[in-house]
Amino acid sequence: MYKHPRQEIEPYSLxxxxxxxxxxxxxxxxxxxPGSPAYDVLSNATVLVTNNNNSAYEDTSGSCVTDExxxxxxxxxxxxxxxxxxxLVLDYNDSFDSxxxxxxxxxxxxxxAVSRRDLRADLVSCAKAMSxxxxxxxxxxxxxxxxxxxxxxxxxERLGAYLLEGLVAQLSSSGSSIYKSLNKCPxxxxxxxxxxxxxxxxxxxxxxxxxMSANGAIAEAMKEENRVHIIDFQIGQGSQWVTLxxxxxxxxxxxxxxxxxxxxxxxxxxxxxxxxxxVGNRLAKLAKQFNVPFxxxxxxxxxxxxxxxxxxxxxxxxxxxxxxxVLHHMPDESVSTENHRDRLLRMxxxxxxxxxxxxxxxxxxNTNTAAFFPRFKETMDYYDAMFxxxxxxxxxxxxxxxxxxxxCLARDVVNIIACEGADRVERHELxxxxxxxxxxxxxxxxxxxxxxxxxxxxxxxxxxxxxxxEERDGALYLGWMQRDLVASCAWK
Numbered sequence: 001m002y003k004h005p006r007q008e009i010e011p012y013s014l015x016x017x018x019x020x021x022x023x024x025x026x027x028x029x030x031x032x033x034p035g036s037p038a039y040d041v042l043s044n045a046t047v048l049v050t051n052n053n054n055s056a057y058e059d060t061s062g063s064c065v066t067d068e069x070x071x072x073x074x075x076x077x078x079x080x081x082x083x084x085x086x087x088l089v090l091d092y093n094d095s096f097d098s099x100x101x102x103x104x105x106x107x108x109x110x111x112x113a114v115s116r117r118d119l120r121a122d123l124v125s126c127a128k129a130m131s132x133x134x135x136x137x138x139x140x141x142x143x144x145x146x147x148x149x150x151x152x153x154x155x156x157e158r159l160g161a162y163l164l165e166g167l168v169a170q171l172s173s174s175g176s177s178i179y180k181s182l183n184k185c186p187x188x189x190x191x192x193x194x195x196x197x198x199x200x201x202x203x204x205x206x207x208x209x210x211x212m213s214a215n216g217a218i219a220e221a222m223k224e225e226n227r228v229h230i231i232d233f234q235i236g237q238g239s240q241w242v243t244l245x246x247x248x249x250x251x252x253x254x255x256x257x258x259x260x261x262x263x264x265x266x267x268x269x270x271x272x273x274x275x276x277x278x279v280g281n282r283l284a285k286l287a288k289q290f291n292v293p294f295x296x297x298x299x300x301x302x303x304x305x306x307x308x309x310x311x312x313x314x315x316x317x318x319x320x321x322x323x324x325x326v327l328h329h330m331p332d333e334s335v336s337t338e339n340h341r342d343r344l345l346r347m348x349x350x351x352x353x354x355x356x357x358x359x360x361x362x363x364x365x366n367t368n369t370a371a372f373f374p375r376f377k378e379t380m381d382y383y384d385a386m387f388x389x390x391x392x393x394x395x396x397x398x399x400x401x402x403x404x405x406x407x408c409l410a411r412d413v414v415n416i417i418a419c420e421g422a423d424r425v426e427r428h429e430l431x432x433x434x435x436x437x438x439x440x441x442x443x444x445x446x447x448x449x450x451x452x453x454x455x456x457x458x459x460x461x462x463x464x465x466x467x468x469x470e471e472r473d474g475a476l477y478l479g480w481m482q483r484d485l486v487a488s489c490a491w492k
Contacts, residue, residue: 119148119160123167123380130171131373138171151402155387162410163380166417170372188407194237194272196404201239203393204386205463206486209456209478210324210361211240216452217490218320219247221357225318228256231311233303233344234326235262237272238279242286249290257293261311264300265326276300304330304340308347319355321348328362328428334369335422345441357446358491360438364477364484365428367416379416383409385483392464431475431487438491445474446490452476 126141149160201207222228248255262276272278280296287294299310332341365382367375394401415426460467468479475489
């Protein structure tokens with residue numbers, strides 16, 4: 001998007017006490033061919049990763065920072081660390097006696113607070129310069145930002161590293177090519193990726209909130225039904241349905257006959273190490289344990305390709321359709337004339353009157369049709385809250401924390417910032433927009449039971465008191481402090 005004349009950039013002059021090691025993040029140079037927009041970016045990047053003891057170590061998590069200001073750019077020494085001023089404080093602290101430690105720690109905390117504030121402002125300034133096509137200012141800001149971000153630092157420093165990567169890719173007009181390379185490069189082993197996803201699932205209540213609220217709406221709608229068919233448009237590992245099967249087993253009068261249709265996605269298929277049969281067998285085993293009649297129907301196609309005949313709807317079944325964290329991946333009218341986002345809703349509505357309830361869980365963020373600069377600010381604000389919430393539960397010295405953030409969150413951040421058109425697959429909308437889409441498709445709101453609200457409040461007692469649950473206009477919102485992060489509602 002942002003074209004500019006070729007300009008050589010000299011390597012930085014850096015303190016000699018730090019050791020630089022070449023690393024790769026997300027991708028390998030083999031995944032980009034010579035001459036492609038991303039090739040030079042992926043070829044020679046270097047990263048310094050510092051831990052809390054100011055010692056450098058090699059990042060072996062399979063990661064790299066991408067950069068390209070010109071077609072031929074000199075090797076960039078990308079520094080992912082805090083400001084040098086903080087290092088001076090740490091070094092000088094050794095010379096203090098014990099009576100001065102408190103003052104030193106206070107001064108250090110002040111410097112860190114100023115640094116975090118400056119980093120946010122500088123990230124915004126860089127994005128604004130890019131939006132105004134002020135390329136000289138953008139490059140200058142990027143040079144400064146490299147000295148401020150760190151994948152092992154404060155939440156904003158960690159997020160800043162991935163935001164900076166997205167800015168660099170957007171500036172070089174190679175965002176789409178880089179993201180395609182990221183998707184082609186080797187993932188961590190499937191068991192490792194699954195473990196990262198599980199860690200994120202446990203340390204943050206976002207997924208549990210979404211699944212519990214959707215399950216509550218489905219259980220309420222199906223309390224009088226004997227034949228229940230649940231269509232899950234992104235079944236993943238199938239973990240959402242474990243508690244619902246258990247709840248149906250305890251229903252007075254006996255459980256209904258349950259059939260689940262699972263639609264796959266490639267990331268989940270890789271993480272679980274196989275096809276939907278793995279999910280079906282796991283759920284069937286659980287249902288048998290609780291004496292629940294169960295059947296599983298697998299639909300191994302992408303969500304955008306689903307047609308009514310894939311769903312296997314049978315007469316006499318009570319249908320529940322689950323859209324949990326999936327519709328934002330569907331292109332809408334701003335991307336494609338096919339508009340799969342609205343097409344799927346109309347298709348589901350055509351299943352009435354058998355369709356008793358449709359559940360929606362989505363991230364409460366506005367990045368779908370937003371222009372670059374407001375999209376950047378929204379992304380920084382949203383993920384800053386998410387990274388802060390991770391920081392409360394997952395210690396910074398946790399050996400898997402960087403992997404969790406890189407493989408479960410960073411790719412989304414880069415996609416939102418760096419990519420345009422059909423290549424930008426992370427397209428979030430606020431619940432108000434989703435409400436308009438559902439109403440246009442002919443749906444009416446399905447009120448959530450008060451039991452759902454109280455159950456989720458009980459869940460949140462196991463987490464930080466900075467999480468906030470709010471019910472507005474028939475929907476539930478889970479937030480971190482003042483920022484809404486996930487919204488859940490139901491329709492019929």
